[in-house]
Amino acid sequence: MTFALRHIGPDPDAQTQMLKAIGYASLDALMDAAIPEVIRWHGTLALPPAASEEETIAELREIAGRNAVTTSMIGLGYYGTVTPAVIRRNVMENPAWYTAYTPYQPEISQGRLEALLNFQTMVTDLTGMATANASMLDEGTAVAEAMTLARRSSKSKSNVYAVDADTLPQTLAVLRTRAEPLGIELRLVDLDAGGELPAEYFGLHLQYPGASGAVRDHAPLVEAAHAAGALVTVAADLLALALLRAPGEIGADIAAGTTQRFGVPLGFGGPHAGYLAVRAGLERSLPGRLVGVSRDADGAPAYRLALQTREQHIRRERATSNICTAQVLLAVMASMYAVYHGPRGLRAIAQRVHDHALALAGGLAAAGVEVAHAAFFDTVTAVVPARAAAVVAAAAEAGIDLRFVDEDRVSVSCDETTTAAVVADVLAAFGAAPAVAAQCGARPLARTTDYLTHPVFSTHHSETAMLRYLRRLSDSDYALDRGMIPLGSCTMKLNATTEMEPVTWPEFADIHPFAPASRTAGYEALVAQLEAWLAEITGYDAVSVQPNAGSQGELAGLLAIRGYHRARGDVHRDVCLIPSSAHGTNAASAVMAGMRVVVVACDDNGNVDLADLDAKIAKHRDALAAIMVTYPSTHGVYERGIAELCGKVHDAGGQVYVDGANLNALVGFARPGKFGADVSHLNLHKTFCIPHGGGGPGVGPVAVRSHLAEFLPGDPLEPGDHHAVSAAAHGSAGILPISWAYLRMMGPDGLAQATSVAVLAANYVAVRLREHYPVLYAGNEGLVAHECILDLRPITKATGVSVDDVAKRLIDYGFHAPTMSFPVAGTLMVEPTESEDLAELDRFCAAMIAIKGEIDRVAAGEWPRDDNPLHHAPHTAAAVSADEWPHAYPRSLAGFPEGVDRAAKYWPPVRRIDGAYGDRNLVCSCPSPEAFED
Ligand SMILES: *Cc1c(COP(=O)(O)O)cnc(C)c1O
Numbered sequence: 021m022t023f024a025l026r027h028i029g030p031d032p033d034a035q036t037q038m039l040k041a042i043g044y045a046s047l048d049a050l051m052d053a054a055i056p057e058v059i060r061w062h063g064t065l066a067l068p069p070a071a072s073e074e075e076t077i078a079e080l081r082e083i084a085g086r087n088a089v090t091t092s093m094i095g096l097g098y099y100g101t102v103t104p105a106v107i108r109r110n111v112m113e114n115p116a117w118y119t120a121y122t123p124y125q126p127e128i129s130q131g132r133l134e135a136l137l138n139f140q141t142m143v144t145d146l147t148g149m150a151t152a153n154a155s156m157l158d159e160g161t162a163v164a165e166a167m168t169l170a171r172r173s174s175k176s177k178s179n180v181y182a183v184d185a186d187t188l189p190q191t192l193a194v195l196r197t198r199a200e201p202l203g204i205e206l207r208l209v210d211l212d213a214g215g216e217l218p219a220e221y222f223g224l225h226l227q228y229p230g231a232s233g234a235v236r237d238h239a240p241l242v243e244a245a246h247a248a249g250a251l252v253t254v255a256a257d258l259l260a261l262a263l264l265r266a267p268g269e270i271g272a273d274i275a276a277g278t279t280q281r282f283g284v285p286l287g288f289g290g291p292h293a294g295y296l297a298v299r300a301g302l303e304r305s306l307p308g309r310l311v312g313v314s315r316d317a318d319g320a321p322a323y324r325l326a327l328q329t330r331e332q333h334i335r336r337e338r339a340t341s342n343i344c345t346a347q348v349l350l351a352v353m354a355s356m357y358a359v360y361h362g363p364r365g366l367r368a369i370a371q372r373v374h375d376h377a378l379a380l381a382g383g384l385a386a387a388g389v390e391v392a393h394a395a396f397f398d399t400v401t402a403v404v405p406a407r408a409a410a411v412v413a414a415a416a417e418a419g420i421d422l423r424f425v426d427e428d429r430v431s432v433s434c435d436e437t438t439t440a441a442v443v444a445d446v447l448a449a450f451g452a453a454p455a456v457a458a459q460c461g462a463r464p465l466a467r468t469t470d471y472l473t474h475p476v477f478s479t480h481h482s483e484t485a486m487l488r489y490l491r492r493l494s495d496s497d498y499a500l501d502r503g504m505i506p507l508g509s510c511t512m513k514l515n516a517t518t519e520m521e522p523v524t525w526p527e528f529a530d531i532h533p534f535a536p537a538s539r540t541a542g543y544e545a546l547v548a549q550l551e552a553w554l555a556e557i558t559g560y561d562a563v564s565v566q567p568n569a570g571s572q573g574e575l576a577g578l579l580a581i582r583g584y585h586r587a588r589g590d591v592h593r594d595v596c597l598i599p600s601s602a603h604g605t606n607a608a609s610a611v612m613a614g615m616r617v618v619v620v621a622c623d624d625n626g627n628v629d630l631a632d633l634d635a636k637i638a639k640h641r642d643a644l645a646a647i648m649v650t651y652p653s654t655h656g657v658y659e660r661g662i663a664e665l666c667g668k669v670h671d672a673g674g675q676v677y678v679d680g681a682n683l684n685a686l687v688g689f690a691r692p693g694k695f696g697a698d699v700s701h702l703n704l705h706k707t708f709c710i711p712h713g714g715g716g717p718g719v720g721p722v723a724v725r726s727h728l729a730e731f732l733p734g735d736p737l738e739p740g741d742h743h744a745v746s747a748a749a750h751g752s753a754g755i756l757p758i759s760w761a762y763l764r765m766m767g768p769d770g771l772a773q774a775t776s777v778a779v780l781a782a783n784y785v786a787v788r789l790r791e792h793y794p795v796l797y798a799g800n801e802g803l804v805a806h807e808c809i810l811d812l813r814p815i816t817k818a819t820g821v822s823v824d825d826v827a828k829r830l831i832d833y834g835f836h837a838p839t840m841s842f843p844v845a846g847t848l849m850v851e852p853t854e855s856e857d858l859a860e861l862d863r864f865c866a867a868m869i870a871i872k873g874e875i876d877r878v879a880a881g882e883w884p885r886d887d888n889p890l891h892h893a894p895h896t897a898a899a900v901s902a903d904e905w906p907h908a909y910p911r912s913l914a915g916f917p918e919g920v921d922r923a924a925k926y927w928p929p930v931r932r933i934d935g936a937y938g939d940r941n942l943v944c945s946c947p948s949p950e951a952f953e954d
Contacts, residue, residue: 022070022072022770023070023072023073023076023516023518023765023766023770024070024765024766024767024769024770024773024774026516027513027514027516027762027765027766027770027774027854027855028770028773028774028777028854028855029514029777029781029854029855029856029857029858029860029861030777030780030781030854030857030858030861031857034857034858035047035777035780037858038780038781038784038858038861039780041784041787041788042780042783042784042787047773047776047777047780048776050776050779050780050783050803051689051775051776051779053800053801053803054658054779054783054799054800054801054803054804054805055658055689055690055800056658056659056660056662056799056800058660058662058663058695059658059662059663059690059695060689060690061559061689061690061691061694061695064688064768064769064772065556065557065687065688065768065771065772066556066768067553067556067557067763067767067768067771068764068767069767069768069769070764070765070766070767070769070770071764071765071767072765073516073518073765076518076761076764076765077518077521077522079764080522080757080760080761081525083542083545083546084522084525084527084528084542085527085542086541086542086545087527087528087531087539087540087541087542087543088535088538088539088540089526089527089530089531090416090419090420090421090535090539091419091420091421091437091442092286092420092421092530092532092535093415093420093421093422093423093432093433093434093435093438093442093446094421094422094423094431094433094532094534094535095233095398095399095423095431095432095433095435096188096189096190096231096423096433096534097159097188097190097191097257097277097278097280097747098280098286098289098532098533098534099259099280099281099286099398099433099435099436100286100435100436100437100438100530101280101281101282101283101284101285101286101435101436101437102283102436102437103283103284103285103353103357104283104356104357104360104486106360106483106486106487106490107283107353107356107357107360107486107490108524110487110490110491110494111349111352111353111356111490112349112353112523112524113520113524114490114494115499115500115501115515115711116494116495116497116499116501117132117349117352117494117499117713117714118349118499118515118520118711118712118713118714119499119500119501119512119515119711119712120132120497120498120499120500120712120713120714121499121505121507121510121512121712121714121715121836122309122345122348122712122714122715123136123311123324123325123714123715124325124840125498125827125828125831125836125837126322126323126324126325126930126933126935127316127322127828127831127894127928127929127930127931127932127933128496128497128498128831128836128894128926128928129323129496129497129498129714130322130323130493130496130497130928130929130930131492131493131494131495131496131497132348132352132493132497132714132715133311133323133324133325134323134493134496135351135352135355135356135493136154136155136309136311136348136351136352136355137311137313137323137944137945137946138355138356138358138359138476138477138946139152139154139155139279139293139295139351139352139354139355140152140153140154140310140311140944140945141472141474141476141945141946142258142279142354142355142358142472142477143258143275143279143295143297144297144944144945145471145472145473145945146258146261146262146266146471146472147254147256147258147261147266147267147268147272147275147295147297148266148267148268148269148275148469149266149267149268149272149274149275149297149298149299150268150297150298150299150300150303151297151298151300151302151303151306151310151944151945152295152296152297152298152944152945153295153296153297153306153307153308153309153310154308154309154310154311154346154348154351154715155279155293155294155295155308155309155346155347155348155350155351155715155716156276156293156294156295156296156308156343156346156347157294157343157346157347157568157569157572157716157746158278158290158292158294158347158568158746158747158748159188159190159191159255159276159277159278159294159747160188160190160191160193160194160195160294160736160744160746160747161194161294161343161568161572161745161746161747162255162276162277162278162294162295162296163187163191163194163195163225163253163255163276163277164194164195164197164198164199165276165296165307165308165341165343166225166253166255166274166276166296167181167195167198167199167204167223167225167253168198168202168307168341168612169251169274169296169298169302169305169306169307169340170222170223170250170251170253170273170274171202171204171222171223172305172340173251173273173302173305174222174223174249174250174251175249176220176221176222176248176249176250177220177222178218178220178221178222178250179203179204179205179222180204180205180206180207180218180220180221180222181195181199181204181205181206181207181221181222181223181224181225182207182209182217182218182221182223182224182225182245182250183195183206183207183208183209183224183225184208184209184211184224184225184226184227184230185208185209185210185211185212185215186210186211186212186227186230186231186232186234187225187227187230187231187255188227188231188255188747189231189736189737190736190737190744190747190748191227191255191747192206193736193737193743193744193747194736194744194745194746194747195225196743197579197743197744197745198612200614200743201579201582201612201613201614201615202612202614203614207221211236211241212234217241217244217245217248220248221245221248221250222249222250222251223245223250223251223252223253224241224242224245224250224251224252224253225252225253225255226238226241226242226252226253226254226255226272227254227255228254228255228256228257228260228264228267229257229260229264229396229397229398229399232392232393232399232401232425232431233377233392233393233396233397233398233399233400233401233431233433234392234393234395234396234401235260235264235393235395235396235397235461235462235465236395237464237465238252238254238267238270238272239270239271242270242271242272243271246271251273251274252271252272252273252274253272253273253274253275253276254267254270254272254274254275254276255275255276255277256275256276256277257277257281257397257398258277258278258279258281258282258295259281259282259366259369259370259373259397259398259436260370260397260398261467261471262366262367262369262370262371262467262471263367263370263371263374263397263466263467264397264462264465264466264467265465265466265467265468266467266469266471268299269469271299272299273298273299273302274296274297274298274299274302275295275296275297275298276294276295276296276297277294277295278292278293278294278295279292279293279294279295279350279351279354280292280293280350280354281435281436282353282354282355282357282358283353283354283356283357283360284350284353284354284357285524285529285530285754286529286530286531286532286533286754287523287528287529287531287752287753287754287755288528288531288532288533288535288540288543288748288750288753288754289533289746289747289748289749289750289751289752289753289754290533290568290717290746290747290748290751290752290753290754290755291347291349291350291568291716291717291752291754291755292347292350293346293347293348293350293351293353293354294347296308303327303942303944304327304330305330305340306327306330306340307330307339307340307341307343308340308341308343308346309325309331309343309346309715310325310326310327310944311323311324311325311326311944312324312325312326312327312938312939312942312943312944313938313943313944313947313951314326314933314934314935314937314938314941315933315934315937315938316930316931316932316933316934317892317931317932317933317934318899318931320930320931320952321947321951321952322930322933324933324935324938326938326939326942326944327939327942328935329939331344331604332344332571332604332605332607332608333604333842334604335604335608336604336607336608336617337607337608337610337611337617339604339607339608341608341612342571342574342575342605342608342609342612343569343571344569344570344571344604344605345569345570345571345703345705345712345715345716345717345718345720346569346715346716347713347716347717348713348714348715348716349711349713349714349716349717350713350716350717352714356486356490358472358477359476359477359480359486359489360480360481360486361481362472362477362478362481363470363471363472363473363477363478365481366471366472369436370397372436373397373398373434373435373436373438374397374398374434374460375457376398376434376438376439376440376442376443377396377397377398377399377400377434378457378458378459378460379440379443379454379457379458380400380432380434380443380446380447381396381400381457381458382454382455382456382457382458383443383447383450383452383453383454383455384400384402384447384450384452385455385458386452386453386455386456387447387450387451387452387453387455389402389403389404389450389452390402390403391403391458392429393461394460394461395460395461395462395465396460396462397462398433398434398435399431399432399433399434400431400432400434401425401429401430401431401432402429402430402431402432402450403428403429404428404429404430404450405428406427406428407428408424408425408426408427408428408429408430409424409427411430411449411450412424412430412449414448414449414450415445415446415449416536417449418445418448418449420442420445420446420449421532421535421536421539422446422449423534430450432446440454474945474946474948475949476946496928496929497714498831498836498926498928499714500512500514500515500711502834502926503834503835503836503860503863503926504835504836504852504856504860504861504863504864505836506785506835506836506838506850506851506852506856506864507836507837507838507839507849507851508656508807508808508809508838508839508842508848508849508850508851509603509654509681509682509807509839509842509849509851510706510712510839510851511681511684511703511706511707511806511851511853512712512851512853513684513709513853513854513855514709514853514855515709515710515711515758516709516761516762516765518761518765519709519757519758519759519761519762519765520711520758522757522758522761523754523755523757523758527542528542528543528754528757529754531543533747533748533749533750533753534737543750543753546756546757546760547565547750547753547756549760550565550756550759550760550763551563551564551565551721553760553763554702554721554723555693555723557683557687557688557691557771558680558683558691558692558693558700558702558723559691559692559693559694559695560691560692560693560699560700560723560724560725561693561724561725561726561729562723562724562726562728562729562732563721563722563723563724564576564721564722564732564733565704565719565721565750565751565753565756566721566722566733566744566745566746566748566749566750566751567701567719567720567721567722567733567745567746567751568717568718568719568720568746568751568752569716569718569719569720570605570679570681570701570702570703570705570706570718570720571605571608571609571720572720572745572746572751573701573702573703573720573721573722574605574606574609574648574677574679574701574720575609575612575613575745576701576720576722576732576733576743576745577677577699577700577701577722577724578596578609578610578612578613578615578646578648578677579613579731579743579745580699580722580724580728580731580732581613581645581646581675581677581698581699581728581731582613582614582615582645583728583730583731583743584675584727584728584731585645585675587731590673592642592643593642593643593644593645593673593674594614594615594616594643594645595615595616595618595640595643595644595645596610596613596615596616596617596618596645596646596647596648597618597619597620597633597636597637597640597644597646597647597648597669597674598610598617598618598619598620598647598648599619599620599621599622599628599649599653600619600620600621600622601622601626601650601653601654601655601843601844602648602649602650602654602679602843603650603654603679603681603842603843606648606650606679610646610648615645615646616643618636618639618640620632620633620636620647622655625657625797626653626655626657626796626797627653627655627657627659627660627661628649628653628659628661628665630661630664630665630668633647633665633668634668637668637669637672637674641672641673644669644672644673644674645674645675646669646674646675646676646677647665647669647674647675647676647677648677648679649662649665649676649677649678649679650678650679650681650682651678651679651680651682651686651692651697652682652685652686652805652806653682654682654842654843655796655797655809655843655844656682656782656797656804656805656806656807656808656809656849656851657797657798657799657804657805658685658799658800658805659799660799660800662695662696663695663696665696666695666696666697667696670696675698675699675728676696676697676698676699677697677698677699677700678692678697678699678700679700679701680692680700680701680702680703680707680723681701681702681703681706682805682806682807683700683702683703683706683707684706684707684774684775684778684806684853684854685775685778685779685805685806685807686775687707687771687772687774687775688768688771688772688775689772689775689776692723693723693725697725698724698725698727698728699722699723699724699725699728700722700723701720701721701722701723702720702721702723703718703719703720704718704719704720704721704755704756704758704759705717705718705719708758708759708762708763709758709759709762710755710758710759711758717752717755718752719751719752719755719756719759733745733746734749735749736748736749737749773854774854775806775854777854778806778852778853778854779803779804779805779806781852781853781854781856781861782804782805782806782807782808782850782851782852783803783804783808784852784861785808785850785852785861785864785865786798786804786808788865788869789808789810789850789865789868789869792868792869792872793810793811793812793815793848793868793872794810794811794814795808795809795810795811796808796809796810796811796844796847797809806851806853807849807850807851808849808850809843809844809847809848809849809850810838810847810848810849810850810868811844811846811847812826812846812847812848813846813847815875816846818879819875819878819879819885820878820885821875821878821890821891822846823840823841823846823847823848824840825890825891825893826848826871826875826890827840827848828890828893828894828932829871829874829889829890829893829894829917830867830868830871831893831894831926831928832889832893832894832895832914832915832917832920833867833870833871833917833919833920834867834920834921834925834926835864835867838850838851839851852864863919866918866919867917867918867919870917870918870919871890874888874889874890874917875890878890883908883909884908887907887908887909888908888909889909889913889914889917892907892914892931892932893932894928894931894932895914895915895928895931896927896928896929896930896931897915897927899914899931900914900915
């Protein structure tokens with residue numbers, strides 16, 4: 021059997037049956053009818069023909085073999101680490117964790133929400149800050165978000181952001197990218213050379229320890245900055261903070277960084293969870309997802325996402341940032357590393373790392389090699405006049421990569437994997453030998469406060485306890501390993517095991533992003549091939565996989581447009597037209613790219629209103645930079661007007677950005693780069709099988725036509741004219757083998773078939789549910805694209821039953837809810853994808869129909885509006901089995917509605933959660949165990 025037949029859920033017989041139900045003779049006939057001819061492409065993708073799973077693994081082994089796993093001591097924010105095997109196998113390689121969705125339905129997400137709360141607690145404890153969010157995309161973007169947070173929160177009128185010259189170079193590159201469009205001026209301050217702070221500035225960024233390894237006492241600078249009305253960000257290494265005074269203890273306003281070295285493999289640059297934490301008073305300006313504690317319908321403590329009104333889904337161009345998909349799976353891993361080691365284990369690891377650095381410095385000093393800084397944690401910079409290249413080469417001979425700083429200096433970073441033998445080898449490369457360990461000058465900055473004091477960090481230290489803790493949390497959650505997740509716009513399709521396997525191979529996992537090119541030929545080949553395949557699929561000329569989420573792809577694409585206009589002298593073009601139906605990230609990204617958002621209306625059929633478009637173009641003709649549209653539209657329809665729309669914008673001198681999140685409806689049938697668009701981002705974590713990870717990782721490649729190619733992101737270590745949107749050249753390179761394997765195994769025919777079946781499945785669901793719930797929008801011949809919107813507003817109006825009630829009731833039936841109230845409030849958007857088989861599609865339709873039957877009984881007055889199975893959904897095992905049952909409907913209906921397999925029932929651990937209560941009483945770190953007692 022070919023892989024395509026395994027990836028695609030409905031088999032040929034089922035497809036025939038589904039086609040019959042919607043009235044088409046074949047998949048081809050369906051696609052001919054559904055896709056407007058103006059965009060239709062009739063070619064065959066020039067991709068290699070499908071390979072089997074075994075062949076694909078063999079090819080990937082060969083590619084991986086071209087990467088050289090070495091001992092990397094390059095440092096610069098990326099370090100060797102030991103992923104505890106129990107975490108690798110039971111989190112990173114476990115579909116119960118990696119196939120979950122972002123925890124917007126908190127009742128079925130308590131496990132990952134608890135893990136994320138542990139993450140937030142770990143970060144707040146170690147940094148000494150009040151509140152941490154649930155992960156950022158990497159250190160560079162976390163620091164950039166800290167800068168804009170400081171801009172929003174500082175009262176200073178200055179546009180100057182002062183930056184420690186000892187900042188990680190890739191962080192500096194991302195800061196530059198993000199500062200320029202916002203009119204923020206970066207001012208580097210060389211602290212060692214006695215550099216002075218600017219006269220006026222709104223914020224100060226400090227690196228701790230510095231890129232050189234130096235540990236400095238930043239307290240006087242924090243004081244000076246506060247006196248000037250500026251906010252201070254400290255980018256701190258969390259492992260160093262196990263030994264060093266925390267940023268919060270010296271009055272920092274914001275702490276940012278990465279949690280990579282807490283057990284997350286290097287992966288040639290990612291994915292890793294960045295972190296961002298703030299002092300009290302700034303939590304409502306904090307970007308990103310924040311987990312909080314609230315209570316459920318029984319008053320029991322329960323977790324959910326807090327303060328969502330800050331986010332782009334609601335605030336759009338006024339959001340705190342464009343971050344949507346973050347790094348949940350990696351944040352879970354890092355938090356579990358802290359749970360596994362606990363405070364004492366963590367301190368011991370940090371001490372060991374530091375001791376190796378001291379041994380290294382001692383050996384160098386004994387041999388007469390100057391060590392640049394007296395105070396350091398893990399990184400020693402050696403001064404070797406004119407000898408740096410020779411030292412680096414000698415170490416490379418021994419299989420150890422050191423950092424060439426400049427001709428006279430070499431840096432060496434110790435990490436958890438460093439041994440005395442490695443230290444001896446490094447010393448040998450310098451022509452030195454082990455000697456008495458140095459004394460560290462950082463002693464006055466030693467940490468005296470506790471961390472990780474919550475019991476969760478001290479109770480799961482045996483492997484048995486750890487395994488059971490992980491199992492208990494993942495058992496609380498509903499992920500793709502239990503059943504369908506029909507979320508519109510999210511494309512929750514199969515993530516095949518064969519696609520996932522290579523990710524944890526050492527030849528992909530253990531490669532430093534700044535390793536010398538001679539070590540990374542496999543990755544370079546894989547990236548080049550994947551970029552070429554994506555260019556072929558989208559019809560564009562050039563692709564960059566650097567953006568580590570869709571939102572970052574949007575920013576990269578808009579910056580390319582900005583760069584293009586500016587290069588032509590069109591500096592005044594700064595208006596971005598965005599339809600009212602657009603995803604919230606679009607507007608937020610446009611603002612980050614220095615653009616003004618102008619909203620274009622949609623007509624009654626959900627299409628972009630071309631008359632309003634004309635009006636907006638006329639009004640902003642000279643300032644028009646771009647239009648951002650999603651195709652197929654966020655309404656799940658192939659709009660016929662797209663080519664005309666592109667023409668109108670081009671005629672006015674604007675560029676067309678097509679948000680490619682819905683590419684699952686196009687692959688093999690239409691190519692945005694050929695139907696009029698100039699740039700798109702794709703979501704490899706939607707269309708191309710990277711699992712959602714409970715809210716990340718993701719990859720958001722940006723694809724452009726040739727005239728924009730020179731404005732694509734560049735290597736953050738060699739920025740030149742190219743901006744970098746993430747801290748590593750290829751972003752989250754470590755998960756690219758997943759998409760590579762998917763394309764390799766599907767081949768051109770399999771991919772086109774997947775698209776057809778995705779469209780078939782959506783239309784099948786639409787046809788089956790249409791008489792029970794109105795389907796809001798349709799295109800050609802009444803067909804939808806790959807998703808459909810069910811309109812609940814008339815039902816809500818007539819019965820009081822809300823989308824929320826239906827979503828929660830679906831949990832009782834064993835389903836994850838569809839997308840709620842996006843893009844239209846009061847509706848559910850269903851995207852079944854090609855991977856769900858007919859039995860599962862039918863089970864979903866049956867559940868939705870049964871729920872409609874329940875709604876009808878409410879409407880008929882059979883059950884009170886405030887006492888029916890919808891109103892009280894979801895039902896826990898505890899509620900259903902309680903000795904008292906005060907409700908107007910039977911227990912059996914509550915717990916085992918029609919079609920539910922009693923032996924395989926999913927029970928949510930909590931009842932419906934009160935979100936507003938949690939926002940009013942904000943608690944964002946682990947509550948004490950007593951809080952759970954009654
Ligand atoms: C998912 C999505 C995005 C954002 O992608 P992230 O990876 O979550 O940042 C943007 N636009 C649309 C239409 C989407 O569905």
